[in-house]
Amino acid sequence: MASRRRRAPLGQQHLSERSRPRAVLVDEDNPYSTDPRYALYPYPVNSAGHRLQSKVMGASLSDYLAMGRENLCLSRWSTAGARDGVARVVGAYHPDAPLVLLGVKVARAFGLRGAPFTWGCHPVPAAGGPERRVVVFLPHPSGRCRAWNDPDSYESARRALRGAGVVD
Numbered sequence: 001m002a003s004r005r006r007r008a009p010l011g012q013q014h015l016s017e018r019s020r021p022r023a024v025l026v027d028e029d030n031p032y033s034t035d036p037r038y039a040l041y042p043y044p045v046n047s048a049g050h051r052l053q054s055k056v057m058g059a060s061l062s063d064y065l066a067m068g069r070e071n072l073c074l075s076r077w078s079t080a081g082a083r084d085g086v087a088r089v090v091g092a093y094h095p096d097a098p099l100v101l102l103g104v105k106v107a108r109a110f111g112l113r114g115a116p117f118t119w120g121c122h123p124v125p126a127a128g129g130p131e132r133r134v135v136v137f138l139p140h141p142s143g144r145c146r147a148w149n150d151p152d153s154y155e156s157a158r159r160a161l162r163g164a165g166v167v168d
Contacts, residue, residue, distance in 0.1 A: 018091075018092065019068060019092060019093050019094065020093070021066060021067050021093070021097055022063075022067055022098075022165075022166060023067050023097060023098045023099070023136075023161075023164070023166040024067065024068035024069075024070060024089065024097050024098070024100065025039075025040050025052065025068065025069045025070070025102065026071075026072065026099055026100060026101050026106050027039060027040050027048065027069075027070070027071050027072070027102050027103075027106065027140075028071065028072060028077050028082070028102070028103060028106055029071050029072070029073040029074070029075065029076060029077050032044075034074050036074065039070050039071045040069040040070075040071075041069070042054070042061065042064060042065075046143060048140065048141045048142045049069070049141075051142075051143070051148075052064075052141040055141075055154060056138065056141055056148075056154060056157050056158075057157075057158070057161060058167070059167060067166075068089075068092075068097060070088075070089045071085070072085030072086060072089065072106060072109055077105065079109070082105070082106070082109035083109055085109070086109050086110055086124070086125055087126075090124055090127075090131065090133075091126065095131050095132070095133060098119075098133070098134040098136060098166055099133050099134070099136070100135075100161070100164075100166060101114075101135060101136065101137055101138070102138055102141060103138075103139060103140030103145070105140075106140075107137055110124050110125065110135075111124075111125060112135065112137075114135065116138060116139045116147055116156075117137070117138065117139075117153070117156035117160050118136075118137050118160055119134065119136040119137070119160045119161075119163050119164040120134070121133065121135070134165070135164075136161060136164045136166060137160075138160070
């Protein structure tokens with residue numbers, strides 16, 4: 001009988017056990033599904049995931065789907081649920097994976113305030129104390145967010161994403 005190694009709880013894993021995608025895209029919640037596999041999913045057309053992939057990032061579908069995509073709340077938005085989600089997201093991904101925070105509510109759940117279309121290195125809450133992470137602040141990619149009405153907004157977003165190493 002082979003012995004199986006027990007995995008440490010999220011946030012207490014050795015760094016080599018934590019996922020290391022090119023970036024982690026962090027949203028509020030998913031109105032279409034509670035299944036975490038569909039977080040920021042690029043369908044249906046005109047969903048937040050579709051706008052983020054095609055219009056904001058200009059990424060191929062395969063590159064986009066290879067990134068970490070997370071909702072802080074697995075059902076409806078709540079501040080307490082979002083804070084639990086922050087711990088889950090930070091614990092699941094390697095510190096080298098930049099975090100792309102979508103919207104003011106998500107940034108506040110991380111305890112951060114950043115100007116839209118900017119990036120930098122910020123301390124984020126983690127199980128063993130704050131971890132410094134590369135963070136990109138973008139307005140939420142929903143169709144209701146007016147920040148995207150500015151014709152320069154998409155290029156500003158891509159400039160921040162390129163600076164953080166999220167897109168080429």
